[in-house]
Amino acid sequence: MKAGEIEFLSYLEGSNKNFIILGSGYMKAGEIEFLSYLEGSNKNFIRLGSGYMKAGEIEFLSYLEGSNKNFIIPVYQRNYNWKKEQCKRLFDDLEDIINSGLRTHFLGSVVSIYGMGKEYLIIDGQQRVTTMSILLLAMCQIIRELGQSRGIITTEEQIKECYLINKHSRNEEGKIKLKPIVEDRKAYYGLFEEEINTNQNSNIVSNYLYFYNRIREDNISVDDLFDAIQKLIIVEIELKSGEDDPQLIFESLNSTGLDLSEADRVRNFVLMGRDSKAQEEFYNNYWYRIEKNTKNNVSSFIRDYLTIKERNIPNKNKVHVSFKRYVSDNDxxxxxxxxxxxxxxNYYKEIFDSSTSNSEVNEVLKRVNKLEIFVSYPFLLELFDDYNENILSTDQLIEALNLVECFILRRIICDVPTNALNKIFMNLGREIKKSSDYRENYSQILKYTFINKKSSQRFPDDNEFSNAFETKDIYNTKSKNKLYLLERLENYNNKERVDLENLINDNTLNIEHIMPQTLTNKWKESLGENYKEIHNKYLHTIGNLTLTGYNSKLSNKTFEEKKEMESGFKDSRLYLNKYISAIEKWSEEEIKNRTKILLNRALEIWKYPSTIYEPPRNSENLFTLEDEDINFTNESIVSFSILGECHKVKNWTEFYEQAAFTLYDLDPVRFNNIIDRTYKRDIIDNNKSREVTKLRKGTKISDNIYLETNLNTEAKLNIIRFLLKEFDIELNEVVFSIK
Structure with missing residues (x-):
């Protein structure tokens, strides 16, 4: 196989070359052998920007071979991620080479920047280079153990001194050729020790053991395996330091390895293109610490960060693109x-670990985290930043966190759909800070904002919450929510706190139906003639649920037996059993009474906010086009943003027209195709004669597209929703302000 670069015009030049137009580009078509396609004396260099990129075919071992060569994995690269699946595929390929007698086998490409002192910075191909080095080390171990007894010709020194170490290096740090990034380096260097620590939790050690065991179990000859490795071919792409743009090249490569995460791409964008010293400093001083603080959940963290900064939630698969745009747009x-x-x-770590310096803050954070509403993190991060900037006091921070907890719990109990939560928490900070007096009235404005949420964004009031609390099937709700609810009801204002979570997990306590799931004759008799109705209505509700320490196999016993038995209700010290231990029977009346007792406690725990705060006149509320269950007919729009651009408008018609203009400008051809394919002439007219007589009141979008504006508000909003979906734009990317 021969590979090389060529100037683009040289590629096009030549007789008998045919080009077929395909869409807006050119495609050359014709049958040709692949190697003939690559072959050519003029195929040496391709100009890339102001630099040159050199590429060529080379044996993989020749790439590694050479005195004082160092292969450095730059700090902007992800950790070594290959696992057994990829290693198995590689080893299977090597066995195929051995069995079939192939002369060569293509391993892939390796892209590196050649710097001073024979240093190669590998910007693509680190997974293959690292894996092959691990395999060679496993072979060295086999040779060390079996060389003499099996008559192996290949020597450990031959492999190590040619491909893995620089024998005569005076610098111990430079002796081992391959230098993985910080997280992997210790594990890789450990494979060179006489006593290898195989207990490390590392992909490098795990894959080393896989190769070692595979060679032994398959009874593969090390000599045959080494011969197969000698037949591996790579395309070595060498960039010129200081001239080629490694970031652009890296992003354009179609790697056959594991997909990069969004965080990997952001890290590459931040660190690439800088000298080695700056990369090390940025990585060690910032990026490495960010990874540790977020427990390597960097993609989600950056998505939350951008949500705060831009008041827009990036698509999960476009965090990198959004990050680059944010940096570029704001210079x-x-x-x-x-x-x-x-x-x-640092805020993220404090929130996630509930590890602030204040115990009260930590208690609320623990409860919020138990509910696992991670879409609240953008607002929580903003709260912590405001606290750090002394905009919030400690008491205000605790109050705000309690409000978030209460808001989430009430919505869970009332079964309010969760799909609105991300935009609620995206906008909360902005809604607070649009008021000029937010520094003085932060908590009151937050309460006012919560109270005035409508429809799918609502903060359920006491009536809605009470009705749901009394009738909701608590038993079959999510385990984390059920446990959270029982724990709060039990431990609220309780100085002798009960560790319910651990007691339930180790089966010391069990969630118990007082009236059992299967009614015996005695239970039917005690409930009365309406036992079926009572059973169906109350079985899984909070009034019939409690915690017990007795064996769950006894759950069908009568109420009296459950109460009097060892570890029964009478002996219980739990608050949840206080009422139960004082009564003589269990019927509909007792269930309703206990429900009321627990409801009153719940209304105290998850208190509905109240405030006398009134915002300045002409203040605005924020919504998105996802709020399809809200009727905006009698509301006054003030402004809206679409694709990150804000527009002031006087009415819904101006919004309708401006949104349509924006989408048309984004892609006129696509807009025309959508109109031709879908819309009736009485709404949007594709009028070739440039007449608008078919519309009652038409607005010109282009020379041949007119928009009917004589429509009610909801019709206009629905048309824009439809167009956005056709353009593959999320509805929450259109945010508008209502007076």
Whole structure:
């Protein structure tokens, strides 16, 4: 196989070359052998920007071979991620080479920047280079153990001194050729020790053991395996330091390895293109600490960070693109940005671990985290930043966190759909800070904002919450929510706190139906003639649920037996059993009475906010086009943003027209196709004669498209929703302000 670069015009030049137009580009078509396609004396270099990229075919072992060569995995690269699946595929290929007698086998490409002192910075191909080095080390171990007894010709020194170490290096740090990034380096270097620590939790050690065991179990000859490795071919792509743009090249490569995460791409964008010293400093001082603070959940963290900064939620698969645009649009200095990211990652750690310096704050955070509503994190991060900037006092922070907890729990009990939560928490900070007096009235404005949420964004009031609390099937709700609810009811204002979570997990306590799931004759008799109705209505509700320490096999016993038995209700010290232990029977009346007792406690725990705060006149509320269950007919729109651009408008017609203009400008051809394919002439007219007589009141979008504006508000909103979906744009990317 021969590979090389060529100037683009040289590629096009030549007789008998045919090009077929396909869409808006050119495609050359014709049958040709692949190697003939690559072959050619003029195929040496391709100009890329202001630099040159050199590429060529080379044996993989020749790539590794050479004195004082160092292969460095830059800090912007992800950790070594290959697992057994990829290693198995590689080893299977090597066995095929051995069995079939193939002369060569293509391993892939390796892209590196050649720097000073024979240093190769590998920007693509680290997974293959690292894996092959691990395999060679496993072979060395086999040779050490079996060389003499099996008559192996290949020597450990031959492999190590040619491909794995620089024998005569005076610098111990430079002796081992391959230098993985910080997290992997210790594990890789450990494979060179006489006593290898195989207990490390590392992909490097795990794959080393896989190769070692596979060679032994398959009874593969090390000599045959080495011969197969000698037949591996790579395309070596060498970039010129200081001239080629490694970021652009990296992003354009179609790697055959594991997909990069969004965080991997962000890290590459932040660190690539800088000298080695700057990369090390940025990685060690900022990025590494960000990874640790977020427990390597960097993609989600950056998505939350961008949500705060741009008041828009990036698509999960486009975090990297959104991040680059944010940096470019705001001309942000990268080191300043890394400092800010590190600051917010510290907040993230405190929130996620409930590890602030204040015990009361930590208690609320633990409860919020138990509910696992991670879409609240953008607002929680903003709260912590405001607290850090002394905008909030400690008491205000605790009050705000309690409000978030209460808001989430009430919505869970009332079965309010969760799909609105992400935009609620995206906008909360903005809604607070649009008021000029937010520093003085932060908590009151937050309460006012929560109270005035409508429809799918609502904060359920006491009536709605009470009705749901009394009738909801608590037993079959999510385990985490059920446990959270029982724990709060039990431990609220209780100085002798009960560790319900651990007691339930180790079966010391069990969630118990007082009236059992299967009624015996005695239970039917005690419930009365309406026992079926009572059973169906109350079985799984909070009034009939409690915690017990007795064996769950006894759950069908009568109420009297459950009460009097060892570890029964009478002996219980739990608050949840206080009422039960004082009564003589269990019927509908007792269930209703206990429900009321627990409801009153719940209304105290998850208190509905109240405030006398009134915002300044002409203040605005924020909504998105996802709020399809809200009727905006009698509301006054003030402004809206679409695709990150804000527009002031006087009415819904201006919104309708401006949104349509924006989408048309985005892609006129697509807009025309949508109109031709879907819409009736009485709404949007594709009029070739440029007449608008078919519309009652038409607005010109282009020379041949007119928009009917004589429609009610909801019709206009629905048309824009339809167009957005056709353009594959999320409805929550259109945010508008209502007076």
């Amino acid at each position: 942000i200095n990268i080191e300043y940005l890394l400092k800010d990211l590190l600051k917010f990652s």
